[in-house]
Amino acid sequence: MSTERLPVFLDVDTGVDDAMALVYLFGSPEAELVGIASTAGNVGVHQVCENNLGLLELCGITDVPVSKGSESPLTAPLRTAEDTHGPQGLGYARLPATSARLTDHDAAQAWIRAAHAHPGTLIGIATGPLTNLALALRAEPALPRLIRRLVIMGGAFDYRGNTTPVAEWNTSVDPESAAEVFAGWADAPSLPIVLGLNVTENIALTPELLSRLADAAGAPSAPMSVHDTRGTASAAGNALIRVLEDAMRFYFEFHHDQGEGYLAHLHDPLAAAVALDPELVACRAAPVDVELTGTLTRGMTIADWSGHWGREPNALIGVEVDPAAFFDRLIDRVGAFAQTLSRR
Known part of the structure; x- marks a missing residue:
């Protein structure tokens, strides 16, 4: 029996963990990736486009359109995170050159076209700043009623920030767009699933x-170590595993320098996995808003758990996850997909 494939549209600012999220979707038989929107965030949008096209080339995928998004947030200047993800966004990894081209329409239009092409069935995933989605919502206010499920990686709920003391990176880069998306989904038939740092930082990839x-993937390699020479290149016998290991080494080193250990938080792959199977996380419904003017709290995501605002919930907030179950699934899917590439 064939499994129904779910149309998936992914909006990414492709850095290290976004790349793993893409590969997770490539290796998920129930996912039909119908489009990729490139958003400025971890690196500039032109580099994000190159990363997305390069990953598709590496993985032999030729039928997924990639669209360029806005070069800057709605109102604020763009901030990027090369210190976290490397100069090109993928750590020490290098991707193959490609002659593939971007679509002739922008990422906001790509969201709208995908929603209209798959009304009521499209699964949307946003793992970067929400600029493209906010622009799409301005152009097509019916978007929340067209999309079956939206999963957002962003925010931090009753939890510290990773960009300011209270704000998570994606929301901090473009808080206005996040506020517009939460407001736009307030009356949607399906509330967005929002995965903040309070759950994603439980997804800690280790060298083991x-x-x-x-x-x-059939390409065994020695575990990385904090004692390795920085930038040591992967010797894995599989091109995809080499790219992932070279990207993750940079990410390990960053987290180590931040005092978090020689590990990597896989925020975005969790969003990809939850989009295909929401039961991977436990959620609580609540009204969510974004602080836009606070001197110390701009970009903070606030959940009104106690109903002080008198508003109906506009989000399902992830509150609990089983990391072991997630990693079993990630390893099975990405490993099997990488094996198929070695046989081509």
Whole structure:
């Protein structure tokens, strides 16, 4: 029996963990990736486009359109995170050149076209700043009623920020767009699932888990170590695993320098996995808003758990996740997909 494939549209600011989210979707048989929107965030939007096209080239995928999004947030100047993700956004990894081209329409239009092409069935995933989605919502206010499920990686709920003491990166880069998206989805038939740092920082990739992935791909490699020379290149016998290991090494080093350990938080792959199977996380419904003017709190996401605002919930907030179940799924899917590439 064939499994129904779910149309998926992904909006990414492709850095290290976004790349793993893309590969997770490539390796998920129930997902039909119908489009990729490139958003400015971890790196500038032109580099994000190159990263998305390069990953598709590396993985032999030729039928997924990639669209360029806005070069800057709605109102604020763009801030990028090369310190976290490397100069090109993928750590030490290098992707193959490609002659593939972007669509002739922008990322906001790509959202709208995908929603109209798959009304009531499209699954949307946003793992970067919400600029493209906010612009799409301005152009097509019916978007929340066309999209079956929206999963957002962003915010931090009753939890510290990773960009300011209270704000998470994606929301901090473009808080106005996040506020517009939450407001736009207030009356939607399906509330967005929002995965903040309070759940995604439980998804900590370690060298041992990365070695399990290489083993599953049939390309075993020695576990990375904090004692390795920085920038040591992967020697894995699989091109995709080499790219993922070279990207993750930079990410490990960043987290180590931040005092978090020699590990990597896989925020965005969790969003991809939850989009296909929402039961991977436990959620609580609540009204959510974004602070736009606070001197110390701009970009903070606030959930009104106690109903002080008198508003109906506009989001399902992730509050609990089983990291072991997630990693089992990631390793099985990405490992099997990487094996198929080695046979081509």
